Amino acid sequence: MSVTRSGDRVFRLLTTGSGIVVVTVIAAIGIFLLAQAIPALSANNANFLLSRSWVTDDVRNLAFGVVDLLLVTVFISIFALVIAMPVSLGIALFLTQYAPRRLARPFAYVIDLLAAVPSIIFGLWGLKVLAPTLAPVATWINDTVGFIPFFATGNVSVAAGGTIFTAGIVLAVMLLPIITAVSREVFDRTPTMQIEGALALGATKWEMVRTTVLPFGKAGYISASMLGLGRALGETIAVMIILSSTGSNFGWTLFDGGDTIASKIARNAPEFNNATVAGAYIAAGLVLFLLTFVVNAMARAIVAGRKEYE
Amino acid sequence: MTTVTDLDRPATPAAFQQISLGRRLTSKLAAVLVTGAFVVAVVPLVWVLVSVLQKGLRHVLSSTWWTNSLAGLTGRQFGGGMYHAIIGSLLQGLICAVIAVPIGLLVAIYLVEYGRGTRLARAVTFTVDILSGVPSIVAALFIYALWITTLGLPRSGLAVALSLVLLMIPVVVRTTEEMLKVVPDELREASYALGIPKWKTILRIVVPTALSGIITGIMLAIARVMGETAPVLILVGYTQYINFDPFGGNMASLPLVMAQELNTPTAAGEARVWGAAVTLIVIITLFNLLATLLSRLTAVKSR
Numbered sequence: 133m134s135v136t137r138s139g140d141r142v143f144r145l146l147t148t149g150s151g152i153v154v155v156t157v158i159a160a161i162g163i164f165l166l167a168q169a170i171p172a173l174s175a176n177n178a179n180f181l182l183s184r185s186w187v188t189d190d191v192r193n194l195a196f197g198v199v200d201l202l203l204v205t206v207f208i209s210i211f212a213l214v215i216a217m218p219v220s221l222g223i224a225l226f227l228t229q230y231a232p233r234r235l236a237r238p239f240a241y242v243i244d245l246l247a248a249v250p251s252i253i254f255g256l257w258g259l260k261v262l263a264p265t266l267a268p269v270a271t272w273i274n275d276t277v278g279f280i281p282f283f284a285t286g287n288v289s290v291a292a293g294g295t296i297f298t299a300g301i302v303l304a305v306m307l308l309p310i311i312t313a314v315s316r317e318v319f320d321r322t323p324t325m326q327i328e329g330a331l332a333l334g335a336t337k338w339e340m341v342r343t344t345v346l347p348f349g350k351a352g353y354i355s356a357s358m359l360g361l362g363r364a365l366g367e368t369i370a371v372m373i374i375l376s377s378t379g380s381n382f383g384w385t386l387f388d389g390g391d392t393i394a395s396k397i398a399r400n401a402p403e404f405n406n407a408t409v410a411g412a413y414i415a416a417g418l419v420l421f422l423l424t425f426v427v428n429a430m431a432r433a434i435v436a437g438r439k440e441y442e
Numbered sequence: 443m444t445t446v447t448d449l450d451r452p453a454t455p456a457a458f459q460q461i462s463l464g465r466r467l468t469s470k471l472a473a474v475l476v477t478g479a480f481v482v483a484v485v486p487l488v489w490v491l492v493s494v495l496q497k498g499l500r501h502v503l504s505s506t507w508w509t510n511s512l513a514g515l516t517g518r519q520f521g522g523g524m525y526h527a528i529i530g531s532l533l534q535g536l537i538c539a540v541i542a543v544p545i546g547l548l549v550a551i552y553l554v555e556y557g558r559g560t561r562l563a564r565a566v567t568f569t570v571d572i573l574s575g576v577p578s579i580v581a582a583l584f585i586y587a588l589w590i591t592t593l594g595l596p597r598s599g600l601a602v603a604l605s606l607v608l609l610m611i612p613v614v615v616r617t618t619e620e621m622l623k624v625v626p627d628e629l630r631e632a633s634y635a636l637g638i639p640k641w642k643t644i645l646r647i648v649v650p651t652a653l654s655g656i657i658t659g660i661m662l663a664i665a666r667v668m669g670e671t672a673p674v675l676i677l678v679g680y681t682q683y684i685n686f687d688p689f690g691g692n693m694a695s696l697p698l699v700m701a702q703e704l705n706t707p708t709a710a711g712e713a714r715v716w717g718a719a720v721t722l723i724v725i726i727t728l729f730n731l732l733a734t735l736l737s738r739l740t741a742v743k744s745r
Contacts, residue, residue, distance in 0.1 A: 143641035147552035150545050151566040154611065158569045161576070161584045161608075168587040222479025230476050239480065246487050248662075248726060250669025252697045253494060253719050256704075261493045305486045312483075336461060336469035359575065366577020369671040369697070373704065394579045394672070401676045407591050417583040421576070428575035432568070 165418040172411025180415060184381050186396070188403065188412050196412045198393070198419050203382050205392040205420070208296050208371065209364035212303035217357050219304075220311035224353070227312070228319040229341055240316065247309035255373035258302035263293025263374065270297055274387055287380040288389030294376030297386040302370055307360040314359060318352025318441060319345050351434050352441060358431030362424045368394040393420040494723060498716030502724070507717065511694075512682035517706040520713060524721050526684040530599060530695040531725070533688055535668040537603035538610055543660055545607075546614025547649075553615070554622040555644055574612035581608040582673040590677075599688035601677040602695075606667040613666065617659025621652035654741040661733035665726045671697035696722045 173180055176194050178187075183197020227240050267290075274290045277283045288294050322345045330340040372395035382390050391399065397413045404410040435441055501507065504523070511526035549566060557563030585605040589595050625648050633643040649656075679692035680702045687693075696718050703714040 137639045137641075139641045140639050143644070144556055147548045147556055148562070150548035151552045151557065151562060153545065154549055154573065154615075155562075155565050155569045157608065158572055160588070161580065164584055164587040164592070165580075168591055219479045219482055222476040223483055226476040226480045230473055231480075242487065243480075243483055246483065248665065248730070249487070249490060250671070250697065250722060250726070252669065252671045252700050253490065253722065256700065256715065256719055257490045257493060260497075261489070305483075308483050334461075336465050338469035338472035339465070341472070362575045363577075366575075366579065368577065368579045369675075369701070373701075394577055397579055397583065398672050398675050404586070404676065410586070410591065414583050414587055417580050421580045424575055424577055424580070425572060428572055429568075431575075432571050 161421065162418075165414055165421060168407075168411050169415035169418050170411075172408050173415055175408055176412070186412075188400075188409050191406050191408055194408070194412060196415075198416050200382050201391055201393045201396050201416060202419065202423075203384075204296070204388070204390045205365055205394070205423075207382070207384070208300050208303065208392060209361055211296065211300035211386065212307055212364045213357060213361055215301065215304035216307035216311055216360060220308050220315060220356070220360075221353060223308065223312045224315035224319050224349075225341060225345070227316050229337070229345060243309050243312050245309075246305065247313075251306060251367060251370045252373070254302050254306055255370035258298055258370060258374045259293075262302060263298045266298055266301070267291045267293050270295065270387065273297075281384055282386055284383070284385045284387070286383055286385040286388035287378045288376045288387070290387045292376065294374060294389050295387045296375070296390070299371050299374040300386070302374060303364050303367055306367065306370065307364055310363055311353075311356045311360040314356035315349065315353045318349040318356075321441060322348045323440075348440070351438060355431045355434040358427055358434065362427040362431065365392075365427065366394055366420060366424050367392075368398045371395040372398045393417070491723070494716065494719045498713075498718075498720035501713045501717035502720045507721075511684045512699075512714070513684070515682065515710075517708050517711050520710045522682075524696065524699065524714075524718055526682065527694040527696045527699045527718060528721065528725070529684060529686065530693045530698070531668045531722075533686070533693070534599050534603045534606065534674075534695060535664045537600065537688055538606035538667055539660065539664050541603070542607040542610035542663075543614055546611045547618055547656070549611070550615045550618035550622060551644060551649075553619055555640070555648070570612045570615050573608065574616070576608065577672075578605070578609055578670050579672040579676075581605045582676040584608070585673070586676055596690055597678050597692075598690050599678055599685075599693040602673050602693075603688065605673040605677060606670060609670065610663050610667050613663040614660060617663075618652070618656050621655035621659070622648060625651045651742055654737040657740055658733045658737040661729050661736065665729035665733075668695075668729075669697060669722060669726060671701055674698040675701060696725070 172194065176196060178185065178195035178197050180197055182199060183195065184200045185195060185197060186201070187193075187195045223243060227236055227243070231239050270290050270293065273283055274285060278285060286295065326344040326348070327340060330344050335343060371392050375391060375395060376389035377391055377399065378389040382388055393416050397417055400413060404413070506521060507523040508528070509525055510523035512522040513526075515522045549570070553563055553566060557566065582605045585601055589601045589604065590597060595601070629647055629651060630643055633647045634640070674695050674697055678698070680698050681692035681694055685691050685693045699718045700715050703711045703718070706714070
């Protein structure tokens with residue numbers, strides 16, 4: 133016999149409704165961005181997906197394309213990821229396998245503090261403190277290995293520091309706590325039997341880590357890095373503060389300036405007085421949304437259904 | 443007859459062979475590298491905090507910093523304070539929490555207590571995952587498209603708070619979900635056995651048991667959204683004056699002051715930027731401490 137009490141019915145409805153609201157929100161984000169982007173896209177005189185210039189000064193003559201912004205966004209994110217991935221791996225291993233048991237928790241807390249620092253403060257630090265400090269290093273790299281395309285002189289001053297190089301390093305620092313947190317959790321779940329088995333067979337500590345912890349945690353670590361990538365792609369204010377904007381195109385070097393999608397939108401927010409012009413930026417935002425959606429979904433898919441991580 | 447046993451001397455020669463130098467060195471090198479990685483991460487943290495305090499602390503200590511706004515001051519004049527921005531940040535954070543916390547709690551309760559294993563629950567979990575990865579600038583653009591272009595409402599503190607809601611919901615859902623999951627099933631079963639309806643069990647037994655952790659999560663989430671800059675750049679105008687009205691008019695906030703005054707190329711502007719940075723860090727630290735305190739106060743008595 134089941135009597136559904138009215139209190140139960142109401143509460144069930146309320147919680148389920150909230151769940152449905154959250155699902156709707158994601159759909160609404162996509163729909164509203166698309167709806168606002170369409171007028172601007174149809175008034176666009178350039179091909180949005182192929183043009184490398186962004187001209188929205190004149191409402192009657194819009195010509196904007198997302199390519200350059202997209203290239204800078206992806207380039208800077210991957211540069212940040214290349215720095216952050218090995219360091220995070222080291223931190224996660226240190227915290228789970230190497231640090232003294234008693235200190236592991238406070239140490240992990242210190243790393244988590246990095247995530248509590250607002251990105252505008254990282255941006256401020258990057259612009260005013262890190263960039264001047266890095267300038268001699270950046271100039272030296274540029275002078276010494278400038279023949280390699282990635283380190284060639286770009287479209288902004290290397291010494292001034294408003295480059296992808298500086299912004300990417302700051303971005304990497306911001307990724308550390310994200311990648312570390314998830315990797316740490318997975319490494320911690322390595323079955324003790326495997327670890328002890330490796331040690332009993334005479335493995336050194338590193339051999340134990342290499343043969344048990346790393347294979348076990350590999351998927352989690354990759355997923356964590358993808359989450360970090362998603363975060364890097366969308367980072368706005370730190371990049372906006374540090375990067376010098378420039379009129380010239382992106383030239384595939386770390387010493388370029390320019391704008392990512394997010395920093396371009398934030399930098400030009402005062403232009404949003406006309407709905408069509410705002411629509412151009414919303415179209416770019418839609419591209420960013422889809423990009424982060426795909427990256428995040430992939431990150432989740434990698435670890436989805438893995439019982440050993442539960 | 444007594445047997446003399448020398449416990450220190452092994453009966454047979456050691457079974458272990460010496461570990462070769464190469465293997466030992468590799469292992470030592472790995473230990474040094476991972477420790478180095480940790481140090482590499484601590485350096486920027488300390489560097490950021492020290493440089494912000496060095497450049498901003500003395501401005502924060504001025505007598506008017508916490509009590510006055512920047513009303514009527516030009517970019518060259520020192521003095522004034524961050525009162526208007528602190529009010530704005532706290533108001534926006536508070537409104538955001540008032541909207542996001544109930545929704546987040548209900549969603550988490552649905553996921554743990556009602557939806558387990560259903561299709562909708564899987565969709566909700568996936569959505570929350572995606573939502574937690576939505577960049578703040580995209581959340582801001584969405585509210586812009588919805589609130590300002592479509593509904594024709596003005597830019598305001600409320601619009602900012604709404605976009606912060608999108609960023610806060612996934613955090614609240616995640617922490618609440620974790621906390622509800624660790625509430626032992628025995629508690630629920632004992633309650634059902636006494637004939638108490640499910641909703642009352644959840645509200646009176648399950649949630650109070652998990653409350654301490656949930657509150658910590660909420661406080662940390664508020665601290666986090668108050669530092670968000672992208673939404674305030676797009677959804678509200680800056681003002682040097684105090685504005686208590688989130689429904690209309692320009693409203694300052696700490697990140698907005700920083701973004702704004704970065705364009706003021708004077709010593710006074712520089713002072714405001716670094717001062718606001720210190721203020722933001724102080725407020726975030728206070729919220730963290732408050733989180734610890736509240737979680738102590740609301741923790742379930744173990745005896």
